[in-house]
Amino acid sequence: MYSGSCHCSATSDNRENYAAASQGKLPSARNGAMSTTAPHAAYLPLLQRFFDDLPAGDNGKPDITIETQLLASGVLDSLNLFMFVSHIEDELGIAIDPEDVTPENFASLGNVCDLLARQTGAAQTGAVK
């Protein structure tokens, strides 16, 4: 369940940071002085790759940004949600706990990044490559 930390709800501020990071405008994640938002945004390209490989649905293929509503829009359905969990495990080496497979955690890539940041732990901030 949610720990109630600052990652719980992405503010518009750190959303912008994600977007900037995804476009390569932020300093590298290894800049230890950065806030916790930067390192987990480094996951973004690998997360987005999953959606590149999905077959186009009945309504074509949407662009997936950090803010795209994955569940509400149906991009991530109740089947490929679990394939996405596998993708995260295989590509990022981060195990997802069944407790964390919640509508909140997978609502958007921003939320997924928050989840991954919590999983890897604040202590490892800066260690993510």
Added chain:
Amino acid sequence: MTIPATADVVVIGSGPSGCMAAGLLAKKGVSVVMLDKQTHPRMRVGENIIPHFWKFADMLGATEDIQAANFVQKAGGRVNWSGDVSMLNFGEFGFRRRALHADREEFDHILARCAQRNGAQLFENVAVTRVDFNGDLQEVHYTQGKQAGAIAARYVIDASGQAGVLARQLKTRIINPDFRFRSVWGYFHNSKYFDYDGNIHDHADVRVHPPVTYQLSLSQDNHSGWCWHIPLREVTSIGFVLTKETVTALKKRFDTWDERFNHIVQSEPSLVELMADATLRDDGYYFINDFAGHSEKIAGPGYFMVGDAAGFFDPIYSIGVTLGMYAGSLAAWAAGECLRKPQNEARYRTMFERQMVGRLEIARGVALPHHASAPLDEDRARKTLNMGSTKEFDLLHTASKMSKRGHNLERIVH
């Protein structure tokens, strides 16, 4: 071809859920054996296939074969519940491809052939008698005619439908006492049908004016029971879902099902009109009793249950086939991941179980207002609902209101 002595996965049954599980696993290179106690083609009820199935057909590689079968494409649904008429058009919920009225013996056969084409081995007329769970390797015992044998497999996926082979063995099968319904149906020549606008056409026009699935609550059953009317390529599937009390009363009053069926038809003006020239096909009436039930446990070390073997409650929303295809696909994911990363088995099983419990609780929750036999796991149902898309929720809400069950869904959400 002889049944192999070992396999990565044994799938019991080769209906829609079993074919998805077997076909998707085989596609990934997993060795899969499907055992079915019957042979394709075989009769099944549940001909209204909602458009969600296309996604699964794409994954299995069945889309072209299903298109080639030229099943009847429907225009939507029409419900007359206690005199209130409403319509549903899937196109309004983002579906580009049509729902079908599919002759199930052929539809299921196509799926089985596609699973085989992907590399799954199917053996028919083979009945699974029991599964011995031995930790890493399970022994699936079967009989084939007078021969008995066993397959050693890492995982067993039970897709045995209402038979619920594993649930019966493990004594986890619960017949749900809240759903006191029986079903009787037949296939009729020359029944007329409704189009989306409520016009009536001869069956011969089924390609010219797409039909709807017509559902009607029955005055003879105080609008608890209902009728389905599903025009297929050659015939029309027409059936009743009746409370046990109504069946008992009908049996007291009439000697034959011809008379009982006709009595209900004559009590409903729309059925009188649609069925004025209809004649029952030679194979007569079919019956299912006690179809509502589920398994208390739907996954454990070495096994997953899918489709009706996991649970089925009520045919009102025609979700059985697509829910089965979903469950089969999810089991293929779970078993595939367990085989690839055995150290994580418990985690994948828990994910499968929670998702399936959520799905089944939604199905149970939206079908009936009262759940006297067991309280609804509303929290699990709500979480699962929230994982679905907005359009999917709107569709379920719209459909549930048509048969006056919308308040059930609203209660789960709030």
